[in-house]
Amino acid sequence: MKLLKSATLAAAMFALALGAATAQDATKVRIGTEGAYPPFNFLDSAGQLQGFDVEIAKALCDEMKVECEFVTQDWDGIIPALLAGKFDAIIASMSINEERKKSVDFTGKYYNTPPAVAVPKDSTVAGVSPEDLKGLNVGAQGSTTHSTWAEKVLTDSTVKLYPTADEYKLDLENGRLDAVVDDVVVLSDWIKSDAGKCCKIVGTITPVMEIHGEGAGIALRKEDTELKEKFNAAIQAIRANGKYEEINKKYFDFDVYGG
Template identity: 55%
Template sequence: MRILRDICLVAAAIAALTSAVSAATPELKLTIGTEGAYPPFNSVGPDGSLVGFDIDIAKALCAEMGADCTFVTQDWQGIIPALQSGRFDAIVSSMAITDEHKKKVDFTHAYYRTTPAIVVRKDSTLAGVAPEDMTGRTLGVRGSTIHSRYARAKYKQSDIRTYPTIAGYEHDLAEGQLDAAMDGRIVLDTWLKTDAGQCCRLLGMIKPDPGLHGQGAGIAVRKGDTDLVNRFNAAIAAIRTNGTYKRINDKYFDFDIYGD
């Protein structure tokens, strides 16, 4: 009987210790903000669920951190203000790590990189992607992005037209209302493979300008949230090492997007 009593006491002590540890280290709960309109990185699927490379990477990072994560969508122009106001804890939405963005948010290490490019209609007579090639031409781009800032800084002799989502410039280019459109190569390539994108072709790629295009896409958090940045960075390193990143990468791309 004494042995049974001792066993019960030990079990009770272990249960109490486990409970105390759990209470001291509560589960990490995070809300992730994303645009949901930037395929193949983030978009809303036919069933209403969020899909894409950003979403899969975010889920993998949350699993690595042991975090309970929920996702919300937010229009691109308002995504940083929404983070700052506390609507969500992090942005996983292909946001470029630029000096301008760093004034408003803190970033993790880059989790992918992409080269900017220009697309045109298949019947276009444009010969190159340089600013002089685009003189007097209409150039569509998603607003409030590295591409719109680059276009305004470098293509001063062009008519720059900005759109709230990529669907806007895709439609106008297909309908002949634009001469060209600029975005990341991967986003443009993805569109060109769709039925709607059969109107158009890749004209060429642009050498990235680090000062305007940044240092790749990172996860943004509120200024000063160093602990969350460190958690995400550790998780990024872990999924790069354990093969999870490659599995997700290969689901969407036939090259390593980490170092595009």
């Protein structure tokens, strides 16, 4: 039995490696994204993927002269799906940090924006420190740097985790949460919408490097070094030729690439 299991495992690993190599050599790159994190990635009323992540991915594929094929994937399973060969790269506002580097490799950043805290408009919360949020119910999307920060830092708060950002927004809107933590751009985009008129941002959080990392990057399997190099070169190219700025201006009034 042990030999059979080992042989089966070896065959599966070989098939997986072969599939990854084939995808890397092809003229098509499969991009995994969540599709539920506006304005970075989301499904429009026609069910089409839109957002900053999506347009950046398309620009990078154009630069690399390959076709992009998008695959939507729930956030909690996005890294396992990459490792299983469901797609070749994750472009989904994934922060580069040491914990994730244990499983996957990353390109350099393609944007870097700080986290923030939002509360109901009538809230008396005036800051983002653990003392400001003490005793409160604080929501965040699970398996994110924001949920990690909340669980590690807000030890005197009740931290509630949600599968998607939409679900914590609904609970904040309906009074089931006192505050939420997420990217400042995501929260800013939401409070400008009809659903988000209930709420306000009280401040940004100073990023903690070991938690938040150095920005959002493209995640790849560790063995796909050639694809990583192509993506890194393409990121620098669209920064230099103006394509990044063109996409940036469609969504933001500041350069989200960061310092």
